Amino acid sequence: MRKHMGRTACLIISMLLLLSGCGGEGSTGASEEFFAMDTYMRITVYGDDAEEMAEEAKDEIERIEALLSITGESEIAVINAEGEGDVSDETRGVLERAIEIGKLTEGAFDITIYPVVDAWGFFSGDYRVPDEEEIGELISHTGIENISISDDNSVTFAQQGMGIDLGGIGKGYAGQRVHDLLADYGVSSALMELGGNVCLLGAKPDGSLWRVGIMSPFDDSERIGVIEAEDVSIVTSGGYQRYFMEDGVVYHHIIDPSTGFPADNGLASVTVVCSDGLLADALSTALFVMGEDGACSFWKENGGFEMLLVTDDERIIVSSGVADFFQPEDGYITEVVSR
Ligand code: AMP
Ligand code: MG
Numbered sequence: 001m002r003k004h005m006g007r008t009a010c011l012i013i014s015m016l017l018l019l020s021g022c023g024g025e026g027s028t029g030a031s032e033e034f035f036a037m038d039t040y041m042r043i044t045v046y047g048d049d050a051e052e053m054a055e056e057a058k059d060e061i062e063r064i065e066a067l068l069s070i071t072g073e074s075e076i077a078v079i080n081a082e083g084e085g086d087v088s089d090e091t092r093g094v095l096e097r098a099i100e101i102g103k104l105t106e107g108a109f110d111i112t113i114y115p116v117v118d119a120w121g122f123f124s125g126d127y128r129v130p131d132e133e134e135i136g137e138l139i140s141h142t143g144i145e146n147i148s149i150s151d152d153n154s155v156t157f158a159q160q161g162m163g164i165d166l167g168g169i170g171k172g173y174a175g176q177r178v179h180d181l182l183a184d185y186g187v188s189s190a191l192m193e194l195g196g197n198v199c200l201l202g203a204k205p206d207g208s209l210w211r212v213g214i215m216s217p218f219d220d221s222e223r224i225g226v227i228e229a230e231d232v233s234i235v236t237s238g239g240y241q242r243y244f245m246e247d248g249v250v251y252h253h254i255i256d257p258s259t260g261f262p263a264d265n266g267l268a269s270v271t272v273v274c275s276d277g278l279l280a281d282a283l284s285t286a287l288f289v290m291g292e293d294g295a296c297s298f299w300k301e302n303g304g305f306e307m308l309l310v311t312d313d314e315r316i317i318v319s320s321g322v323a324d325f326f327q328p329e330d331g332y333i334t335e336v337v338s339r
Contacts, residue, residue: 032058046205061194083157175198226326236271
């Protein structure tokens with residue numbers, strides 16, 4: 001949700017290059033490639049009026065960025081600067097869902113993590129390692145229970161120093177909005193690649209499943225396998241996507257809200273497959289925070305999504321609903337988790 005480009009952008013481009021989402025023979029597609037929400041995006045639409053539809057899709061992404069970004073004069077940026085503010089019904093809807101998922105994940109997904117992410121320098125690019133005392137103080141200004149939204153859409157915080165970061169959910173929401181918009185226009189086949197988020201509208205134009213490459217969290221020139229799917233979002237979160245190094249230690253951008261430090265719970269990346277793009281995005285972040293055991297328990301207790309976990313020790317764990325649709329690259333063995 002930020003506008004500067006850096007190492008992350010390069011990593012994400014190489015990830016996109018690994019995605020195999022071609023349209024199929026004889027299909028006429030039009031693509032828009034652009035930089036938004038702090039990442040490279042490519043939207044490819046097939047069928048009649050493809051060019052116009054791709055432009056509509058880009059406009060929709062930019063509209064949502066202007067609403068939810070932490071920069072500029074978005075509704076969220078105003079709240080963060082003033083400590084309160086009024087929001088549109090649309091932003092309210094996103095906030096309410098984020099809060100609901102925060103409760104469901106018992107705080108692993110927490111949009112009030114803003115001051116902590118800020119202290120680590122992930123918004124400005126001026127990276128630093130805050131000390132324990134500073135983190136402790138900042139953590140005391142987080143928690144979704146400290147956000148209130150009144151009937152007339154006024155957002156207030158229970159404490160000073162709080163802020164909202166929709167960076168863990170915004171691209172998923174945007175992808176879903178574009179999906180629904182294009183579907184309303186009658187488009188039956190489109191591919192939205194929004195950084196680490198992929199949103200599929202329908203199947204490929206020739207009717208076959210899309211093939212989405214899942215990047216290795218250990219080597220950005222390799223992928224660990226391919227997921228075949230249609231009409232779902234496939235969202236990956238990983239420490240390798242945005243990070244800095246200090247004194248030989250890697251500090252990445254997904255913060256464990258219980259510690260205020262980058263989540264270090266044994267996972268290198270998490271991919272979520274779900275027909276709800278917003279949920280896919282929020283859960284990929286949350287499951288990364290939960291770690292292997294937490295993620296597997298959460299999946300067993302909650303339906304509505306499938307997942308692929310890559311552990312720090314290079315194991316791949318897939319939930320049973322996606323197991324038949326995942327083709328690992330040679331050398332990777334997958335473990336299947338079932339309910
Ligand atoms: P994602 O790439 O979707 O996993 O989202 C990561 C981004 O979400 C980070 O760059 C932060 O802006 C924000 N974030 C970091 N940790 C959390 C968390 N535990 N819950 C919600 N958002 C987070
Ligand atoms: Mg996310």
